Amino acid sequence: MICSDIQKDLATTCGMEVTKVIKNGIGDKNFSILIDEARDCSIKEQMAVIVRFLDDHGVLQERFLAIKHITDCTSIGIKETLVDVLEYHGLSPSKLRCQGYDGASNMRGEFNVLQNLVRDEAPYAFYVHCFAHQLQLVVVTVAQCSPAIADFFNYIPLIVTQVCSSCKRKDALLVKHQDELLDLMENGKISAGTGLHQESSITRPRDTRCGSHLRTLFHIFSMWNTVADVLGIVVVDAREHTCQGGTRDFLKKHGMLGICIHHVVLKNLLSNTNHLSQALQRKNQNIVEAMRLILDVKESLRDMRDNGCESLFCQAKNFCETHDIDVPNMDDLVGTMDQ
Structure with a gap:
């Protein structure tokens, strides 16, 4: 158990099992995403992806799906990374119904920004600015x-x-x-x-x-x-x-x-x-x-x-x-x- 390779394998396996439960919970239902980016202690840009969906009992669920290192912090780069994350986890962008961000300059606006780029892939993924952040x-x-x-x-x-x-x-x-x-x-x-x-x-x-x-x-x-x-x-x-x-x-x-x-x-x-x-x-x-x-x-x-x-x-x-x-x-x- 003290071997680093064993610890990494255990962490990877646990992550895969948790992700599988999240994907099974979503199934073929529509879902929304929350995205935020920040630098970690090693000065690398990381993008966190959270999904929100209704379970079989009609209860709103919010689950952390993935964290992804991004090298291109432009709207196009973030959009491509997001699509890759969704496809990797078997989630279709066509089922996306809402997208929420913190309102940073590369995530909002009217032209050539992330919300519009995402809507090119998912026309019904309407943008919602975090109300608390807006306040x-x-x-x-x-x-x-x-x-x-x-x-x-x-x-x-x-x-x-x-x-x-x-x-x-x-x-x-x-x-x-x-x-x-x-x-x-x-x-x-x-x-x-x-x-x-x-x-x-x-x-x-x-x-x-x-x-x-x-x-x-x-x-x-x-x-x-x-x-x-x-x-x-x-x-x-x-x-x-x-x-x-x-x-x-x-x-x-x-x-x-x-x-x-x-x-x-x-x-x-x-x-x-x-x-x-x-x-x-x-x-x-x-x-x-x-x-x-x-x-x-x-x-x-x-x-x-x-x-x-x-x-x-x-x-x-x-x-x-x-x-x-x-x-x-x-x-x-x-x-x-x-x-």
Whole structure:
């Protein structure tokens, strides 16, 4: 069993048996496909193919069919690879009724793109953009229409890079966060329990990854003082001012009311849309329920726009007071430029 050849034979045999079960489940029925491509750790482009079909009991089934290395990432190359995968597994493209992708540039459009190339082989294979992915792109794009929010989105990845770019900084982040949690528990400000306050780190947000912006904001929000401490370490350890990589400016912004307001607004905005995104990612989605959720989210966002300014500012103000960030008195008179 420790021989590599035996292990490979066992894995291949298991894969063949699983694939046979999937093909028997599909039979002569119509099916749809989901495709995505990504680079693996060896920097090779891999294409994953997933099939969706109704079994004999009318229950929707979703099965991972194959993963294929592709050398040509153009629409034509992906289409040829897809046809080869289907034919290899004995699935006729003529039975294809739906195709779903993540909306990347080489997978969408109107002319000479994958969806149209596939429909040349299967005329009834209609294209459906992943609704959760579409929602993610819309929210990020609309939010970045505001110059201030666009700057904030540019600021967050730079903070992640500065804080987590080395093992030393990442370890310091985790240790300081753990010490902060222990101090809060001893003072009775947070409660301890199974599954609470797990060790976490900060990851770079991705525009095409559902929920990544919210997770990053949530982690920075919960580790605010810890992030500031690590940025301070970077400033102190830098041998020269040019080696700080703008960290001093990041540290200054980190302690300003404006950044806190942006953080609170986006956290509330993305939390509202995240519930809808999670619902849209369910395999067995009720269309009526999905439409109701869309209306609920629209109403919630409209209410936040019309009546949420005071509440959002209070949240930002309370956050600043908790983390010893100066909050100016908004009732003070501000002199004009001529004075």
